[in-house]
Amino acid sequence: MPQIPMAAEGPLLTLDDLSIVFSSPDEADIVAVRQVDLTLRRGKTLALVGESGCGKSVTARAILRILDKSAAIPSGQIIFSPDDAEPVDIATLNPDSIAMRTIRGNRISMIFQEPMSSLSPVHTIGDQIDEMIILHERVTPKQARERTIALLDQVGIPGPRERADAYPFQLSGGLRQRAMIAMALSCNPDLLIADEPTTALDVTTQAQILDLLRQLQDDYGMAMLFITHDLGVVAEIADDVAVMYLGDVVEQGDVFDVFATPQHPYTRALMSSIPKMQRKAERERLQPIQGTVPSPKDRPQGCSFSSRCPVAFEPCAKVRPDPTRTGKQHRTRCHLIERELKPGEVIV
Amino acid sequence: MATDTMILKETQRKDRATGRESQWKMIWRRFRQHRLALVSLWIVIGFYLIAIFAEFLAPYAPSHYNSRYTYAAPQGIHLFDTDEQGNWGFRPFVYGYTTEIDQAAMRRTFVLDPDVKHRVQFFIETEPYRLAGFIPMQHRLFGVAEPRAPFYVLGADRLGRDLLSRLIHGTRISLSIGLVGVVLSLFFGVLIGGFSGFYGGWFDSIVQRTIEFIRSLPTIPLWLGLAAAMPRDWGALQTYFAITIILSVVGWTELARVVRGRFLALRTEDFVVAAQLDGASDYRVIMRHMVPSFMSHIIAAATLAIPGMILAETALSFLGLGLQAPIVSWGTLLQEAQNIRTLASAPWLLLPGVVVVIVILAMNFLGDGLRDAADPYGR
Amino acid sequence: MNDLIRVENLSKSFTLRRGLVGGLISLDALKDINLAVRPGETLAIVGESGCGKTTLGRCIVKAMTPNTGKVLYTPENGETIDLVGLKKRQMKPWRRDIRMIFQDPMSSLNPYMRVFDIVAEPLRIHKIAKGRELEDRVATALEKVGIDPAAGQRFPHAFSGGQRQRIGIARALVLDPRLVIADEAVSALDVSIQAQILNLLEDLKDDFGLTYIFISHDLGVVNYISDRVAVMYLGNIVELADTETLFERPRHPYTEVLLEALPIADPKRRAGKRTEARGEIPYIGNRPKGCPFHTRCRFAQDRCRNDRPELRKIDATEVACHFAETIELRGAYDSAPRPHISQKVSP
Known part of the structure; x- marks a missing residue:
């Protein structure tokens, strides 16, 4: 019987008990991300959603090990299991090691909110993508350019042969984002990390880019980690969703489950903060969360949301709730749920 | 006493934590973290004290021989x-x-x-x-x-004149010429640059072209020309002021550019637009809303301009076209060190050069530190 | 009742120089805008970047001067004043009535002034109050927006984005205005904070009897807060209607595109693929001839390429489209998953 490699089963990426700490000489260490568990299924999209400062971008950067020098990963694992290679714990790799660079270049790509920050302003987009291809494959410059043009066409850039000779500043925001996506795809990644890729774009362009990413995911079969603050975008693109608040993943699960039956008070509050598309007669007043997000320095000792939670009770401020299963793939960190479940009971 | 300091420290810490700390306190706090600049600040203060108390500090009058x-x-x-x-x-x-x-x-x-x-x-x-x-x-x-x-x-x-005494008296002239020159440059720079940046239009174009023209002139020949045009029979004081004006002719352009740049950047800032929409007069918008946010930049730019002035004075005087004996400045002192043979037998005559280097470096470090600290919000 | 503000035939163009010695080119940011703001309403102006919505707002508050056209304001005494022609000094009294809230809470407050002084500044400029009274009025304004007046001695950097936006609102309100122009006032804020500010704006409107011009790109927010909506595209108003009418039955193809592009926080309503405008907004320097939207419109005909449609009234809607009567467009209130027509980016 042929041996199926272990790696081809199970999730592509698992974050297990991951914490990220920033230290500075003057002040106390800041725990930006604490004990996060995430799983990213092969070929699926996990959306990491939360407000500014919740640690979603830091988590993504930790996966690529492109955090600042002041950041450290004191605990946890980042297990990356590509189809055709041994699983590896990214958290233990040296950020500058060859192994890590290979992962960054060949296996995991990232696109950013502002394409200009990752495209060189002095080279044409064609040259930049050619270079990526030549770096990863043994091809002649001519073959590389053909691949580049095919890629640009695939990401929906009109007139790809001519546009390959354009400099980034000559393209509109939407086309630039497409060019960056083409560059990210040039190495055929197993995982694409998209950090707020549509936030700076107009709504119609955003819709186009979301459609494109979905299409490309079908074509390439890659998994995607999609970071956003916009629940609307999550609903459009995600298979799974993880809601972050102040360094904690407070709720995660299948996107349909989480949107249909949000369990954590923060997720619920977030959802009732967005105006619904309703007629005037049905309109309800928004139910915002009181107060503002505290800085990670002032994070409550227990549940990080307890200082603003409308339903907080005795243990919340002191004791940190463990993740509780609230559905098939659905897990929530909340004492209220722990209390409502009888010991040993598991929702299926 | 100790408790007083502690209470003071505590209020400072609280101010910082609660955001009551004013701009200047924040700048000072950031400046203090810049060790080299802090040391330089003391050196510069020391030299200016020497300049002020020159007669008292120097053992002899400069002309005593x-x-x-x-x-x-x-x-x-x-x-x-x-x-x-x-x-x-x-x-x-x-x-x-x-x-x-x-x-x-x-x-x-x-x-x-x-x-x-x-x-x-x-x-x-x-x-x-x-x-x-x-x-x-x-x-x-x-x-x-x-x-x-x-x-x-x-x-x-x-x-047979005492070099130490002459050096101390020269400090007064050289440092003050830098300062007076920068104050003059600052006056014209802020005035012209401010108008240029705030109102824009044709005035801005003319000013910018003028600045470009002045800056395209090679400075040393320009200064030489101006200095040569100075009547020989002018007294010490007249020469002194003439030289500061000559130095400012070029000096104001740099500062005008800095000021204009800040004005242009600030003019479209929302808080400046907000002040205009409040109905504030131009004067109020400038003085109350714009100037405070680049005052610190101006101070830093001015500090960085002083060494240039001092060097220029030194260079002119060294060439014999700036200040003339009997005025004692670092430049005129160095003029005496022009002769190689003299230098071989009396190398201590080069000491004014060493002092120039120390002061210029200190001022540059100080200016750098001020510039880094100038923007407490890191924008 | 008189309109509070009536914008008539307003046009604004910017001249840019191409290169150092190149010729001047003129960009039309606003082209022949006609718009009325009724007292007590919230009028939303929506559109994507470069559509001219911000320029229109700034022309109304007279932060910019339009090239042609009028901005007619009706103050409490009932006369009608054209703000465009006013000199600085003549404009000053009306600045008390017409106020603005800015988008970026970071840059709209002077970092070097204490919060108290920021809010007190308009009172000082208009010499309305001083001493004790000034302090009271500032304190009242801060309280109204939910900021503890005791925090007035702090500098803006000590506040979060949402709090700063509240301070900006206090500055607008301290003069008891009649019209407030909110330019993307909640766009830079996190969703939970955005909801707080939206509620605050609503409450203040009731308390002070305000009229809002709410400039935004976010149709979800616009549907929530506004009474009427003007949709702008490339410096033109393409559709103007009651909020409910516009969202229920859009008449302009661009409005439909905007509505469909809006991500809705419900995965069950996830779009397969959308109707989708093809391509991107043209650079404003190459405004297409004819209907500005024809390059991306799925209904475009020859006529659209040549004739510019005027804004005209169909039922309760004003719309600038030649075929507004005949085309069938989808509204945004349906809860069914949105069907799709495939898209291709055109050159």
Whole structure:
């Protein structure tokens, strides 16, 4: 019987008990991300959603090990299991090691909110993508350019042969984002990390880019980690969703489950903060969360949301709730749920 | 006392934590983290104090000479000695000289004579003078007791004048010329740059083209030309001011650019638009909303401009076209070190150059530190 | 009742120089805008970047001067004043009535002034109050927006984005205005904070009897807060209607595109692929001839390429489209998953 490699089963990426700490000489260490568990299924999209400062971008950067020098990963694992290679714990790799660079270049790509920050302003987009291809494959410059043009066409850039000779500043925001996506795809990644890729774009362009990413995911079969603050975008693109608040993943699960039956008070509050598309007669007043997000320095000792939670009770401020299963793939960190479940009971 | 300081520290910390800390306090806090700039600040303050109290600090007047001691070597100062009873203690003195005639070179050389000691006294009484030109005084910080004894801590020049005294007096001229020059530049720079940046339009175009023209002129020949046009018979004070004006002719352009740039950047800031929409007058918008946010930048730019002025003065005077003897500045002092042969026998005449280097470096570091600290919000 | 503000035939163009010695080119940011703001309403102006919505707002508050056209304001005494022609000094009294809230809470407050002084500044400029009274009025304004007046001695950097936006609102309100122009006032804020500010704006409107011009690109927010909506595209108003009418039955193809592009926080309503405008907004320097939207419109005909449609009234809607009567467009209130027509980016 042929041996199926272990790696081809199970999730592509698992974050297990991951914490990220920033230290500075003057002040106390800041725990930006604490004990996060995430799983990213092969070929699926996990959306990491939360407000500014919740640690979603830091988590993504930790996966690529492109955090600042002041950041450290004191605990946890980042297990990356590509189809055709041994699983590896990214958290233990040296950020500058060859192994890590290979992962960054060949296996995991990232696109950013502002394409200009990752495209060189002095080279044409064609040259930049050619270079990526030549770096990863043994091809002649001519073959590389053909691949580049095919890629640009695939990401929906009109007139790809001519546009390959354009400099980034000559393209509109939407086309630039497409060019960056083409560059990210040039190495055929197993995982694409998209950090707020549509936030700076107009709504119609955003819709186009979301459609494109979905299409490309079908074509390439890659998994995607999609970071956003916009629940609307999550609903459009995600298979799974993880809601972050102040360094904690407070709720995660299948996107349909989480949107249909949000369990954590923060997720619920977030959802009732967005105006619904309703007629005037049905309109309800928004139910915002009181107060503002505290800085990670002032994070409550227990549940990080307890200082603003409308339903907080005795243990919340002191004791940190463990993740509780609230559905098939659905897990929530909340004492209220722990209390409502009888010991040993598991929702299926 | 200690508790007072503690309370003060505590309120400062609280102010910072609660965001009550004002701009200048934040700048100062950030500036203090810049060690090199902090040290430089003290050096610069020290030199300006020397400039202010020059008559008191210098053992002699700058023109005091003694032809017996031309090119006398530096004596140095010895701080500790035994007194008549053989007790060792703080008793500063200098050695006297013996003269040797170098037959080959046909020249006198001075050799320190360990047998002759001249006591150095503090707050020694001398002929009356006016400190900074208006405070009548009769004492100097230090000097030798015997009026005819030689006292050349850093050596003497070709007329037997004390280099230390001349250096101290030169500090006053050189540092003040930098300062006055920058103040003049600042005045024109802020005025013209401000108008240019705030109102824009044709005035801005003319000013910018003028600045470009001035800056495209090679500065040294320009200064030389202007200095050469200066009437020879002008007195010391007139020459002094003429030189500051000549230096400012180029100096204002840099500052005008900085100011204009800040104005242009700020003019479209929302908070400036908000002030205009409040109905504030132009004057109020500028003085209350715009100037405070680039004041610190201007101070930093001005600090960085001073060394340029000092160097320019030094260069002009060195070439003989700036200040003229009897005015003593670092430039005129260095002028005496032009001759290689003199330098070979009296290398201490280069000391003004060393002082120039120290002061210029300190001012540059200070300016850098100010510039880095100038924007407390890191925008 | 008179309109509070009536914008008539307003046009604004910017001249840019191409290169150092190149010729001047003129960009039309606003072209022949006609718009009325009724007292007590919230009028939303929506559109994507470069559509001219911000320029229109700034022309109304007279932060910019339009090239042609009028901005007619009716103050409490009932006369009608054209703000465009006013000199600085003549404009000053009306600045008390017409106020603005800015988008970026970071840059709209002077970092070097204490919060108290920021809010007190308009009172001082208009010499309305001083001493004790000034302090009271500032304190009242801060309280109204939910900021503890005791925090007035702090500098803006000590506040979060949402709090700063509240301070900006206090500055607008301290003069008891009649019209407030909110330019993307909640766009830079996190969703939970955005909801707080939206509620605050609503409450203040009731308390002070305000009229809002709410400039935004976010149709979800616009549907929530506004009474009427003007949709702008490339410097033109393409559709103007009651909020409910516009969202229920859009008449302009561009409005439909905007509505469909809006991500809705419900995965069950996830779009397969959308109707989708093809391509991107043209650079404003190459405004297409004819209907500005024809390059991306799925209904475009020859006529659209040549004739510019005027804004005209169909039922309760004003719309600038030649075929507004005949085309069938989808509204945004349907809860069914949105069907799709495939898209291709055109050159």
